[in-house]
Amino acid sequence: MQIIGKEQILDHVDLPAVLNDIENGFKAFASGKAQVAPVTHLGFDTSNGECHIKCAHVDGDEVFTVKLATGFYDNPAKGMSSSNGFMAVISAEHGTPLAILQDEGVLTDLRTALAGVLATRLGARSSAKTIGILGSGIQGHLQAKLICELLGYKSVVIWGRDDEKTASLIEVLRSELPDVDVAQAETPSELCEKADVIVTTTPSKAPLIEAEWVRPGTHIVAVGADSPGKQEIDEQLFARASQIFVDSPSQCIEHGETTNALQAKVIAESDLTPLGEALLNGAKPRSDDDITIADLTGVAVQDAAIAKSVWLNMEQRSK
Amino acid sequence: MQIIGKEQILDHVDLPAVLNDIENGFKAFASGKAQVAPVTHLGFDTSNGECHIKCAHVDGDEVFTVKLATGFYDNPAKGMSSSNGFMAVISAEHGTPLAILQDEGVLTDLRTALAGVLATRLGARSSAKTIGILGSGIQGHLQAKLICELLGYKSVVIWGRDDEKTASLIEVLRSELPDVDVAQAETPSELCEKADVIVTTTPSKAPLIEAEWVRPGTHIVAVGADSPGKQEIDEQLFARASQIFVDSPSQCIEHGETTNALQAKVIAESDLTPLGEALLNGAKPRSDDDITIADLTGVAVQDAAIAKSVWLNMEQRSK
Numbered sequence: 001m002q003i004i005g006k007e008q009i010l011d012h013v014d015l016p017a018v019l020n021d022i023e024n025g026f027k028a029f030a031s032g033k034a035q036v037a038p039v040t041h042l043g044f045d046t047s048n049g050e051c052h053i054k055c056a057h058v059d060g061d062e063v064f065t066v067k068l069a070t071g072f073y074d075n076p077a078k079g080m081s082s083s084n085g086f087m088a089v090i091s092a093e094h095g096t097p098l099a100i101l102q103d104e105g106v107l108t109d110l111r112t113a114l115a116g117v118l119a120t121r122l123g124a125r126s127s128a129k130t131i132g133i134l135g136s137g138i139q140g141h142l143q144a145k146l147i148c149e150l151l152g153y154k155s156v157v158i159w160g161r162d163d164e165k166t167a168s169l170i171e172v173l174r175s176e177l178p179d180v181d182v183a184q185a186e187t188p189s190e191l192c193e194k195a196d197v198i199v200t201t202t203p204s205k206a207p208l209i210e211a212e213w214v215r216p217g218t219h220i221v222a223v224g225a226d227s228p229g230k231q232e233i234d235e236q237l238f239a240r241a242s243q244i245f246v247d248s249p250s251q252c253i254e255h256g257e258t259t260n261a262l263q264a265k266v267i268a269e270s271d272l273t274p275l276g277e278a279l280l281n282g283a284k285p286r287s288d289d290d291i292t293i294a295d296l297t298g299v300a301v302q303d304a305a306i307a308k309s310v311w312l313n314m315e316q317r318s319k
Numbered sequence: 320m321q322i323i324g325k326e327q328i329l330d331h332v333d334l335p336a337v338l339n340d341i342e343n344g345f346k347a348f349a350s351g352k353a354q355v356a357p358v359t360h361l362g363f364d365t366s367n368g369e370c371h372i373k374c375a376h377v378d379g380d381e382v383f384t385v386k387l388a389t390g391f392y393d394n395p396a397k398g399m400s401s402s403n404g405f406m407a408v409i410s411a412e413h414g415t416p417l418a419i420l421q422d423e424g425v426l427t428d429l430r431t432a433l434a435g436v437l438a439t440r441l442g443a444r445s446s447a448k449t450i451g452i453l454g455s456g457i458q459g460h461l462q463a464k465l466i467c468e469l470l471g472y473k474s475v476v477i478w479g480r481d482d483e484k485t486a487s488l489i490e491v492l493r494s495e496l497p498d499v500d501v502a503q504a505e506t507p508s509e510l511c512e513k514a515d516v517i518v519t520t521t522p523s524k525a526p527l528i529e530a531e532w533v534r535p536g537t538h539i540v541a542v543g544a545d546s547p548g549k550q551e552i553d554e555q556l557f558a559r560a561s562q563i564f565v566d567s568p569s570q571c572i573e574h575g576e577t578t579n580a581l582q583a584k585v586i587a588e589s590d591l592t593p594l595g596e597a598l599l600n601g602a603k604p605r606s607d608d609d610i611t612i613a614d615l616t617g618v619a620v621q622d623a624a625i626a627k628s629v630w631l632n633m634e635q636r637s638k
Contacts, residue, residue, distance in 0.1 A: 001405070001421060003322060037359045042376055042383060047412050053372065053385060057361055064361060066372060066387060068407065070414030084414045086320070086407075088387065093366050095389030095403045100419055102320060 003100045004314070010106065012313040013306070015114070019150060021309050022114050023279055025058050025301030026247065030276025033059040036300045048074045051085075056300035057092055063311055064092045065304040069108065081105075087307045099314075101307055111302035113142035115247060116199055116221050117150050119275065119294035122283050123245060124197045124219040129155055132195020134188060134208060134232065136160030136169045139201035139223055144173055147199070148180050157194045159185040161202070189213045200224050200232040200257075211236040216289035222257040226297045233293075235260040238267045242290040243283060247275045251297040258295045322419045323633070329425065331632040332625070334433070338469060340628050341433050342598055344377050344620030345566065349595025352378040355619045367393045370404075375619035376411055382630055383411045384623040388427065400424075406626045418633075420626055430621035432461035434566060435518055435540050436469050438594065438613035441602050442538040442564060443516045448474055451514025453507060453527060453551065455479030455488045458520035458542055463492055466518070467499050476513045478504040480521070508532045519543050519551040519576075530555040535608035541576040545616045552612075554579040557586045561609040562602060566594045570616040577614045 028034040040053040049072035057064035069085040076082055087101040101107060116139075120131070131153050133140045137160075144156045156173065160166035166184055173182045185191035191198065192213035199221040202208065211234040214220070220241075224232045238244065238261035246252035249272055253262060261267045273283075275294065286292060347353040359372040368391035376383035388404035395401055406420040420426060435458075439450070450472050452459045456479075463475045475492065479485035485503055492501045504510035510517065511532035518540045521527065530553040533539070539560075543551045557563065557580035565571035568591055572581060580586045592602075594613065605611060 001322060001419070003320060003419070035361050037361060037372075038357070040356045040359055040372070040374055042354050042356060042374060044376070044383075044411050044414075049411070049414050051374075051383070051409065051414065053356075053359070053374065055359055055361060055370075055372065057363070064363075064370070066370075068385060068409070068416070070409065070416075072412075072414035075413050078413065080413055080415075082414075084416065086416055088405075088407075090370065090387070090389065092363050092368070093391075094394050094397070094399055095363075095368050095370065095391040095401075096399075097387070097389075097403065097405055097421070100320070100322070102416070 001097045001099060003102055005102055006104045006106055009101055009103050009310055012310045013110065014309065014313060015146065015150065018110070018306050018309045019114050019117060021305035022111060022302050023118055025305040026118070026276035027280045028058045029299060029301045030274045030280060034301050047072055054300040054303060056304040058301060058304055061304065061308055062091065062093055063089050063098065063308050065089055065307040067300065067303045087303060089307050089311045099311055101310060107306050107310070108303070109138050109142055111306045112139060112223065112298060113146045115296050115302055116143045116223055117146050118279065119221045119245060119296060120147050120197055120199070120219065121151055122278055123243070123292040123294050125217050125286060125288050127288060128196035128219065129153070130195050131156045132185070132191045132198040133158045133201065134191060134198060135201035135224065136162060136166040137201060141169055141172065143199045143201060143223065145176055148177050154179065155181045157183045157185050157191060159188050159191040192218070197221065202232055203230060204232045205229055207231055207234040209233045209237070211240065214240070214291060216291060218291050220293045222293065222295045225257040226255070228255045231257065231260050233257055235264045235266050237291070238293065240291045241293045242286060243292045244272050245275045245278055245294040246272045247296045248299045249274055252295045256295045256297045320416045320418060322421055324421055325423045325425055328420055328422050328629055331629045332429065333628065333632060334465065334469065337429070337625050337628045338433050338436060340624035341430060341621050342437055344624040345437070345595035346599045347377045348618060348620045349593045349599060353620050366391055373619040373622060375623040377620060377623055380623065380627055381410065381412055382408050382417065382627050384408055384626040386619065386622045406622060408626050408630045418630055420629060426625050426629070427622070428457050428461055430625045431458060431542065431617060432465045434615050434621055435462045435542055436465050437598065438540045438564060438615060439466050439516050439518070439538065440470055441597055442562070442611040442613050444536050444538065444605060444607050446607060447515035447538065448472070449514050450475045451504070451510045451517040452477045452520065453510060453517060454520035454543065455481065455485040456520060460488055460491065462518045462520060462542065464495055467496050473498065474500045476502045476504050476510060478507050478510040511537070516540065521551055522549060523551045524548055526550055526553040528552045528556070530559065533559070533610060535610060537610050539612045541612065541614045544576040545574070547574045550576065550579050552576055554583045554585050556610070557612065559610045560612045561605060562611045563591050564594045564597055564613040565591045566615045567618045568593055571614045575614045575616045
C-alpha cells in the first residue's frame with residue numbers, strides 16, 4: 001500500500017476515460033449492478049466538523065473505493081482548508097488495500113464536474129450553443145472548462161455573487177480555452193437570457209433563479225444543492241420541465257434541488273428519471289422548446305470510477 | 320499522513336494504558352458519550368470476499384478511527400492471508416487524516432483480547448484461580464497471555480480441536496509465562512471441570528460446551544460468536560446465569576452468543592446488562608456459586624481506543 005499525493009494523482013487522470021467510467025458507473029448503479037453503501041456520517045460539534053464515508057463497487061471492477069471526506073468549518077480561521085480526506089483503493093479480488101489517494105478533494109471536484117458533463121450531453125437540445133454558469137467557485141470553473149473541452153461548446157457566460165472573483169475566473173477560462181467566448185452576466189436573469197444550458201454551482205440556501213426567467217429550450221444542470229436546506233432554483237420551474245433526471249432518486253428526494261419541488265407538490269416522485277437509466281436507454285426525445293432539469297447530488301459510483309481509473313493508469317505506467 | 324507498519328505499531332502498544340482506554344471507551348459507549356456509526360458492509364460474491372467498515376469517536380478524544388477490514392476466504396489457497404485492512408486515525412479537531420495504521424489485523428486481535436481481560440476482571444468471582452481457554456488460535460493465545468499478564472492469574476488450561484496446535488500453543492505459553500501453570504484439557508467437559516473462568520474463542524457453529532458441564536461459580540467470557548450462525552455454548556446455560564454482560568446490546572441480540580438464548584426464549588432482553596454500564600457502576604454482587612456470562616461481539620470504540628493510544632504514543636515519542 002502506498003500514499004499517492006495530489007500532483008501524482010492529477011498526472012494519472014485521463015478525463016475522457018474517466019467520463020466513460022463514470023457513465024458506466026451510473027448505468028451500473030441504475031441497473032442494480034453496483035454496490036453503493038449507505039453514507040456514514042460522524043459529527044464533531046465542539047470543532048464544528050463532520051466526516052462522511054462513501055463506499056462503492058461496480059460489479060466486475062477489480063477494485064473498490066472507500067472515500068473519507070471531512071469538513072471542519074472553523075479551519076479557515078486557523079489557516080487550514082475546511083475540507084480534507086482521501087480515497088482508499090482496495091482489491092475486489094483479494095481485499096488488499098492498494099493505495100491511499102490523498103487527493104485534497106480534487107478527485108471529488110473532478111467527478112462532480114464530469115457528472116455535469118454527462119448530464120449536459122444527455123439533456124441539452126442539439127442546437128444549444130451557450131453554457132451559463134451560476135457561481136464562480138471551483139465547480140463553476142471545472143464545469144465550464146470540462147463541458148467546453150469534452151463536449152465542444154464555444155460560448156460560456158458566467159454569473160457570480162462576487163464580481164472580482166467572477167472577473168478573475170473569466171480571465172482564467174479565457175487563457176485555458178482560447179477559442180471559447182467567455183462573458184460575464186450582470187445578473188442571474190441575464191444569465192438565463194443568454195444561456196442554453198445552465199449549470200448551477202453555488203451553496204445558496206434560497207433560489208437565485210426565478211422560474212419565469214428560464215427560456216423554453218433551456219437545460220438546467222443543478223449541482224450546488226447537495227444537502228438539506230440548499231436551493232438555487234425556484235421550485236416552480238419543475239412544473240415547466242418535460243423531463244427531470246436525478247443522479248440518485250433517494251438522495252435527490254431527500255436532499256437535492258428536487259426535494260423543494262416535491263415538498264411544494266409541484267412534481268411527484270414518479271416524474272423523476274434516474275440518470276443512469278436515461279444514459280442506458282437514452283433520454284426521451286425533446287423539442288427545442290422543452291425545459292429539462294438534471295439534479296446531481298453526487299453518488300459513490302463516481303468516486304469508485306475515478307479512483308479506479310487513476311489506480312489502473314498508475315499500474316499500467318509502472319509496468 | 321503516513322502509513323505505519325505492524326512492527327512500528329506493536330512497538331507503540333502500551334497494554335495497561337490501552338486496557339484503560341478500552342474500558343473508558345465502553346463506559347462512554349454505554350452512557351451515550353461515544354459515536355459508533357452503523358457498520359458498513361460490502362460483499363464480493365465472485366471472489367468469496369467481504370469488507371466491513373467501522374467508525375467511532377469517544378467524546379473529547381483528539382482523534383477518531385475508521386477501520387476497514389476485509390475477509391477474502393479463497394485467499395489462503397492463493398498463498399495469501401484471508402484478512403487484511405487498516406485503521407485510519409483522523410483528527411477530531413480539524414479533520415486531517417494523520418496516519419494509516421496498517422496493522423495486518425493485530426490491533427483488532429489485541430483489542431478483542433483486552434475486552435476479554437476487562438470482562439474477566441469484571442465478572443470472575445474473587446476466588447477464581449484457573450483460566451480455561453476453549454480454542455487454540457490467535458485469540459486463545461492472546462486471551463490466555465493477557466489475562467495472566469494483566470490480572471495475575473497463575474493457572475491456565477486449554478482445550479483445542481487440533482491436538483498438535485494445542486500442544487504447540489501450550490509450549491509457547493509456558494515459555495512466555497514461565498511462572499504460570501499451563502495444562503491441556505482432553506475434552507471441553509474436562510475444561511469445565513478445571514476452569515473457574517472459561518474464555519471461548521472458536522468459530523464453532525454448534526455448541527461445544529453443554530450447560531450441565533459448567534460448575535457453579537464459573538464465569539464465561541464468550542468471544543468466538545461474533546456473526547450470525549455461530550455458537551459455542553449450549554443456550555440453556557443462560558438460564559443458570561445470575562448476570563449476563565453484553566458489549567453491545569444491539570449486536571449481541573442480533574448475532575452474538577446471546578442471540579441463541581433469546582431465540583430459544585431461555586432469557587429476555589431485559590436480562591442483559593451493557594458491559595460499559597457494569598464497568599461504570601460495578602457488577603451486581605455475586606456469590607461464589609453464581610454463574611455469570613459476558614458476551615463480546617466487538618465494538619468500534621475498542622478500535623478507536625487502541626488506535627488513539629498507538630497514535631498518541633508515536634506523537635509523544637517523536638517530540
